[in-house]
Amino acid sequence: xPELPEAETVARTISPHIVDCRFVSYELLxxxxxxxxxxxxxxxxxxxxxxxxxxxKLIILDLEQNSKGxxxxxxxxxxxxxxxxxxxxxxxxxxxxxxxxxxxxxKSDGTPVKLFFDDMRAFGQIMACDQEKLSxxxxxxxLGPEPLEVSLSDFIPRLxxxxxxxxxxxxxxxxxxxxxxxxxxxxxxAGIKPERSLDSLSEEEAGHLLAAIQKVLKESIAQCGxxxxxxxxxxxxxxxxxxxxxxxxxxxxxxxxxxxxLIKSRLGGRATVYCPVCQK
DNA sequence: AGCGGGACCTGTGGGC
DNA sequence: TGCCCACAGGTCCCGC
Numbered sequence: 001x002p003e004l005p006e007a008e009t010v011a012r013t014i015s016p017h018i019v020d021c022r023f024v025s026y027e028l029l030x031x032x033x034x035x036x037x038x039x040x041x042x043x044x045x046x047x048x049x050x051x052x053x054x055x056x057k058l059i060i061l062d063l064e065q066n067s068k069g070x071x072x073x074x075x076x077x078x079x080x081x082x083x084x085x086x087x088x089x090x091x092x093x094x095x096x097x098x099x100x101x102x103x104x105x106x107k108s109d110g111t112p113v114k115l116f117f118d119d120m121r122a123f124g125q126i127m128a129c130d131q132e133k134l135s136x137x138x139x140x141x142x143l144g145p146e147p148l149e150v151s152l153s154d155f156i157p158r159l160x161x162x163x164x165x166x167x168x169x170x171x172x173x174x175x176x177x178x179x180x181x182x183x184x185x186x187x188x189x190a191g192i193k194p195e196r197s198l199d200s201l202s203e204e205e206a207g208h209l210l211a212a213i214q215k216v217l218k219e220s221i222a223q224c225g226x227x228x229x230x231x232x233x234x235x236x237x238x239x240x241x242x243x244x245x246x247x248x249x250x251x252x253x254x255x256x257x258x259x260x261x262l263i264k265s266r267l268g269g270r271a272t273v274y275c276p277v278c279q280k
Numbered sequence: 281a282g283c284g285g286g287a288c289c290t291g292t293g294g295g296c
Numbered sequence: 297t298g299c300c301c302a303c304a305g306g307t308c309c310c311g312c
Contacts, residue, residue: 124306
């Protein structure tokens, strides 16, 4: 699941449940789930969540010291990877087989709230940090621009090198937040074959590509992301954008535009689907 | 530099 | 019904 639109949806849906809450305790059920590039989880205790947002596929909880002053005193980051889920006890849920961490929070009126991080495949990670720690984390430091914010003039020079354009789109250093679903869908809408090399793209094609990426991401966010199997938002609801796929998961089926048989191949070790007619 | 392959994990679906 | 294999939204690391 979780690519940019899903991370955005989770951030939006978890926010009303936890903003202004204070961390009272935590239970880390799988120690490898905590990213060692950050601080021990005790770092977040007694801090208050001031804001929930997203960068690339990362969900970020901004923290403030509970006592006044000391704004922006830390962050708690979640990367959902393939099967991570974030939800609260108010979403009709409780600890399960794949729960990796449980946070106990308290609203300003003292009401307790449980925040769960579940992850079947256990690839997902949690990281506690401050700005300094964050800026030293290679993944963060090298993260490319936000696809919905980057300008065409900033985008074009990033399309360097002979590697396939799809491989480039999956590289979080080139753009932050695109994964296998949105790479394939964006390339379809841009009319570009996935194996084309980055430096073979004309400026016009680069423009089509960025426009397609932004269109696909925005439409997916509007539909609360894509649920292939595991993904749910913070309230346990599925997204709907999987109903709008043109190529992802449709290898061997008919192109929805021209009727040709969609080709399924492997590129950079990832399943890749494209239309041999619509994509040049 | 960039590619392929493997590793990290668990579950599901298809074929036999 | 059951077993085995392939594959799954991501990222990192190794060797070539």
